[in-house]
Amino acid sequence: MTSQENTLPKTLAEADTPKEDHPESDSSTNNSMDEFYALRQELLLSTLVISGVVFFSVWWVYTLNVALSYALGASVGMVYLRMLARDVERLGPEKKLGKNRLALFVVLILVAARWNQTQIVPAFLGFLTFKAAIIFYTLRITLPR
Amino acid sequence: MDPIVSAASVLAAALAIGLAAIGPGIGQGNASGQAVSGIARQPEAEGKIRGTLLLTLAFMESLTIYGLVIALVLLFANPFA
Numbered sequence: 001m002t003s004q005e006n007t008l009p010k011t012l013a014e015a016d017t018p019k020e021d022h023p024e025s026d027s028s029t030n031n032s033m034d035e036f037y038a039l040r041q042e043l044l045l046s047t048l049v050i051s052g053v054v055f056f057s058v059w060w061v062y063t064l065n066v067a068l069s070y071a072l073g074a075s076v077g078m079v080y081l082r083m084l085a086r087d088v089e090r091l092g093p094e095k096k097l098g099k100n101r102l103a104l105f106v107v108l109i110l111v112a113a114r115w116n117q118t119q120i121v122p123a124f125l126g127f128l129t130f131k132a133a134i135i136f137y138t139l140r141i142t143l144p145r
Numbered sequence: 146m147d148p149i150v151s152a153a154s155v156l157a158a159a160l161a162i163g164l165a166a167i168g169p170g171i172g173q174g175n176a177s178g179q180a181v182s183g184i185a186r187q188p189e190a191e192g193k194i195r196g197t198l199l200l201t202l203a204f205m206e207s208l209t210i211y212g213l214v215i216a217l218v219l220l221f222a223n224p225f226a
Contacts, residue, residue, distance in 0.1 A: 031192075032188070032189050032190060032191045032192040032193070033191055033192045033195070034192060035192035035193055035196055036191075036192040036193075036195045036196045036199070037192075039196040039199065039200075040199070043199075081203070084199065084202060084203060084206070085199055088195050088198050088199045088202060089195065091177060091180070091181065091195070091198070092181060092184075093181065096177075097173060097177055097202070102206075102209070102210070102213065105210060105213065106213065106217065109213075109214065109217040109218075109221070110217070110221060113217070113218075113221040113222040114221065120218065120222055124214060127210075128207075130203070131203065131204075131207060134200055134203055134204070137200075138200065
Protein backbone atom coordinates (compact mmCIF):
# COMPACT_ATOMS: atom_id res chain seq x y z
CA MET A 1 0.00 0.00 0.00
CA THR A 2 1.41 3.39 -0.97
CA SER A 3 1.59 6.34 1.37
CA GLN A 4 -1.10 8.13 -0.61
CA GLU A 5 -3.50 5.26 -0.03
CA ASN A 6 -2.74 5.40 3.67
CA THR A 7 -3.89 8.98 3.89
CA LEU A 8 -7.18 8.38 2.06
CA PRO A 9 -10.28 7.30 4.06
CA LYS A 10 -10.98 3.58 3.68
CA THR A 11 -14.77 3.80 3.53
CA LEU A 12 -17.39 6.43 2.89
CA ALA A 13 -18.62 6.08 6.47
CA GLU A 14 -15.14 6.86 7.74
CA ALA A 15 -14.93 9.90 5.49
CA ASP A 16 -18.23 11.21 6.88
CA THR A 17 -17.17 10.77 10.51
CA PRO A 18 -18.16 13.89 12.49
CA LYS A 19 -15.50 16.36 13.57
CA GLU A 20 -15.86 15.39 17.27
CA ASP A 21 -14.15 12.08 16.53
CA HIS A 22 -10.98 13.85 15.36
CA PRO A 23 -9.38 15.68 18.26
CA GLU A 24 -6.60 16.99 16.04
CA SER A 25 -9.08 18.74 13.70
CA ASP A 26 -10.88 20.19 16.75
CA SER A 27 -7.63 21.59 18.07
CA SER A 28 -6.79 23.15 14.70
CA THR A 29 -10.23 24.82 14.62
CA ASN A 30 -9.70 26.08 18.16
CA ASN A 31 -6.29 27.42 17.21
CA SER A 32 -7.73 29.24 14.20
CA MET A 33 -10.47 30.72 16.40
CA ASP A 34 -7.83 32.08 18.78
CA GLU A 35 -7.18 34.80 16.24
CA PHE A 36 -10.83 35.84 16.36
CA TYR A 37 -10.92 35.84 20.17
CA ALA A 38 -7.74 37.93 20.26
CA LEU A 39 -9.26 40.43 17.82
CA ARG A 40 -12.46 40.67 19.91
CA GLN A 41 -10.44 41.17 23.08
CA GLU A 42 -8.28 43.84 21.46
CA LEU A 43 -11.28 45.73 20.10
CA LEU A 44 -13.04 45.70 23.49
CA LEU A 45 -9.88 46.82 25.27
CA SER A 46 -9.20 49.61 22.74
CA THR A 47 -12.80 50.80 23.06
CA LEU A 48 -12.43 50.87 26.85
CA VAL A 49 -9.19 52.87 26.69
CA ILE A 50 -10.51 55.38 24.13
CA SER A 51 -13.74 55.76 26.14
CA GLY A 52 -11.77 56.50 29.30
CA VAL A 53 -9.58 59.12 27.59
CA VAL A 54 -12.53 60.82 25.87
CA PHE A 55 -14.65 60.68 29.06
CA PHE A 56 -12.12 62.67 31.08
CA SER A 57 -11.48 65.05 28.16
CA VAL A 58 -15.21 65.76 27.80
CA TRP A 59 -15.55 66.20 31.56
CA TRP A 60 -12.67 68.69 31.49
CA VAL A 61 -13.96 70.67 28.46
CA TYR A 62 -17.74 70.44 29.04
CA THR A 63 -19.69 69.33 32.11
CA LEU A 64 -20.05 66.10 34.08
CA ASN A 65 -23.55 65.56 32.65
CA VAL A 66 -22.22 65.60 29.09
CA ALA A 67 -19.39 63.26 30.09
CA LEU A 68 -21.84 60.86 31.74
CA SER A 69 -24.01 60.89 28.60
CA TYR A 70 -20.89 60.00 26.64
CA ALA A 71 -20.03 57.22 29.11
CA LEU A 72 -23.55 55.81 28.84
CA GLY A 73 -23.27 55.70 25.05
CA ALA A 74 -19.79 54.18 25.19
CA SER A 75 -20.88 51.41 27.54
CA VAL A 76 -23.87 50.58 25.34
CA GLY A 77 -21.50 50.54 22.35
CA MET A 78 -19.26 48.01 24.12
CA VAL A 79 -22.22 45.76 24.89
CA TYR A 80 -23.30 46.13 21.25
CA LEU A 81 -19.84 45.12 20.02
CA ARG A 82 -19.85 42.10 22.35
CA MET A 83 -23.25 41.03 21.05
CA LEU A 84 -22.09 41.48 17.44
CA ALA A 85 -18.96 39.41 18.14
CA ARG A 86 -21.06 36.67 19.76
CA ASP A 87 -23.37 36.62 16.73
CA VAL A 88 -20.39 36.39 14.36
CA GLU A 89 -18.83 33.62 16.52
CA ARG A 90 -22.00 31.52 16.34
CA LEU A 91 -22.77 32.28 12.68
CA GLY A 92 -23.26 29.11 10.69
CA PRO A 93 -25.76 27.18 8.60
CA GLU A 94 -28.16 26.88 11.57
CA LYS A 95 -27.61 30.26 13.24
CA LYS A 96 -28.21 33.47 11.31
CA LEU A 97 -27.31 37.05 12.19
CA GLY A 98 -29.86 38.61 14.54
CA LYS A 99 -31.00 42.21 14.78
CA ASN A 100 -31.71 42.20 18.53
CA ARG A 101 -28.75 44.40 19.29
CA LEU A 102 -30.34 47.32 17.45
CA ALA A 103 -32.97 47.36 20.23
CA LEU A 104 -30.15 48.25 22.61
CA PHE A 105 -29.36 51.32 20.54
CA VAL A 106 -33.04 52.32 20.34
CA VAL A 107 -33.26 52.15 24.15
CA LEU A 108 -30.11 54.30 24.43
CA ILE A 109 -31.51 57.02 22.16
CA LEU A 110 -34.90 56.91 23.89
CA VAL A 111 -33.26 57.31 27.32
CA ALA A 112 -31.05 60.12 26.02
CA ALA A 113 -34.05 61.90 24.45
CA ARG A 114 -36.51 61.45 27.33
CA TRP A 115 -34.29 61.83 30.40
CA ASN A 116 -33.44 65.45 31.13
CA GLN A 117 -30.01 64.66 32.58
CA THR A 118 -28.71 63.11 29.35
CA GLN A 119 -28.13 64.48 25.86
CA ILE A 120 -28.50 62.74 22.53
CA VAL A 121 -25.35 63.87 20.71
CA PRO A 122 -22.79 62.81 23.38
CA ALA A 123 -24.62 59.51 23.89
CA PHE A 124 -24.62 58.82 20.14
CA LEU A 125 -20.97 59.78 19.75
CA GLY A 126 -20.16 57.61 22.77
CA PHE A 127 -21.91 54.73 21.09
CA LEU A 128 -19.71 55.23 18.02
CA THR A 129 -16.51 54.93 20.10
CA PHE A 130 -16.15 51.25 19.19
CA LYS A 131 -15.98 52.32 15.56
CA ALA A 132 -12.96 54.48 16.37
CA ALA A 133 -11.31 51.41 17.92
CA ILE A 134 -12.04 49.43 14.74
CA ILE A 135 -10.63 52.20 12.53
CA PHE A 136 -7.44 52.37 14.64
CA TYR A 137 -7.08 48.59 14.44
CA THR A 138 -7.64 48.58 10.66
CA LEU A 139 -5.14 51.39 10.13
CA ARG A 140 -2.59 49.61 12.33
CA ILE A 141 -2.76 46.37 10.36
CA THR A 142 -3.04 47.87 6.87
CA LEU A 143 -0.59 50.79 6.90
CA PRO A 144 2.99 49.86 6.03
CA ARG A 145 5.47 50.33 8.87
CA MET B 146 -47.01 70.49 16.99
CA ASP B 147 -48.36 71.45 13.57
CA PRO B 148 -50.18 68.36 12.19
CA ILE B 149 -48.46 68.71 8.81
CA VAL B 150 -45.04 68.77 10.50
CA SER B 151 -45.88 65.72 12.63
CA ALA B 152 -47.23 63.80 9.61
CA ALA B 153 -44.14 64.70 7.57
CA SER B 154 -41.88 63.68 10.48
CA VAL B 155 -43.51 60.27 10.83
CA LEU B 156 -43.28 59.69 7.07
CA ALA B 157 -39.65 60.84 7.02
CA ALA B 158 -38.81 58.55 9.96
CA ALA B 159 -40.38 55.58 8.22
CA LEU B 160 -38.52 56.34 5.00
CA ALA B 161 -35.22 56.91 6.84
CA ILE B 162 -35.17 53.57 8.64
CA GLY B 163 -36.73 51.67 5.76
CA LEU B 164 -34.37 52.90 3.08
CA ALA B 165 -31.33 52.78 5.37
CA ALA B 166 -31.95 49.10 6.08
CA ILE B 167 -32.06 47.94 2.43
CA GLY B 168 -28.43 48.34 1.42
CA PRO B 169 -26.81 47.07 4.64
CA GLY B 170 -29.27 44.18 4.73
CA ILE B 171 -28.23 43.02 1.27
CA GLY B 172 -24.55 43.62 2.05
CA GLN B 173 -24.64 41.76 5.36
CA GLY B 174 -26.45 38.85 3.80
CA ASN B 175 -23.89 38.58 1.02
CA ALA B 176 -20.92 38.94 3.39
CA SER B 177 -22.23 36.39 5.89
CA GLY B 178 -23.08 33.88 3.17
CA GLN B 179 -19.65 34.19 1.60
CA ALA B 180 -17.98 33.92 5.01
CA VAL B 181 -19.85 30.73 5.90
CA SER B 182 -19.01 29.21 2.53
CA GLY B 183 -15.37 30.25 2.98
CA ILE B 184 -15.26 28.61 6.42
CA ALA B 185 -16.76 25.44 4.93
CA ARG B 186 -14.02 25.40 2.26
CA GLN B 187 -11.16 26.35 4.59
CA PRO B 188 -11.94 25.46 8.22
CA GLU B 189 -8.32 26.20 9.19
CA ALA B 190 -8.89 29.90 8.33
CA GLU B 191 -12.06 30.17 10.43
CA GLY B 192 -10.67 32.66 12.93
CA LYS B 193 -9.34 34.97 10.23
CA ILE B 194 -12.59 34.84 8.26
CA ARG B 195 -14.76 35.47 11.32
CA GLY B 196 -12.49 38.33 12.41
CA THR B 197 -12.75 40.02 9.03
CA LEU B 198 -16.52 39.45 9.05
CA LEU B 199 -16.77 41.12 12.47
CA LEU B 200 -14.97 44.23 11.21
CA THR B 201 -17.02 44.48 8.00
CA LEU B 202 -20.35 43.87 9.75
CA ALA B 203 -19.57 46.61 12.26
CA PHE B 204 -19.03 49.06 9.41
CA MET B 205 -22.07 47.90 7.45
CA GLU B 206 -24.41 47.99 10.40
CA SER B 207 -23.48 51.58 11.18
CA LEU B 208 -25.31 52.66 8.01
CA THR B 209 -28.54 51.24 9.42
CA ILE B 210 -27.77 52.94 12.72
CA TYR B 211 -27.44 56.35 11.04
CA GLY B 212 -30.91 55.93 9.52
CA LEU B 213 -32.21 54.77 12.88
CA VAL B 214 -30.80 57.86 14.60
CA ILE B 215 -32.53 60.16 12.10
CA ALA B 216 -35.81 58.28 12.57
CA LEU B 217 -35.62 58.33 16.38
CA VAL B 218 -34.65 62.00 16.53
CA LEU B 219 -37.57 62.88 14.23
CA LEU B 220 -39.95 60.89 16.41
CA PHE B 221 -38.76 61.70 19.93
CA ALA B 222 -36.65 64.87 19.76
CA ASN B 223 -38.01 66.62 16.69
CA PRO B 224 -36.14 69.88 16.06
CA PHE B 225 -39.02 71.22 13.90
CA ALA B 226 -41.67 70.83 16.59
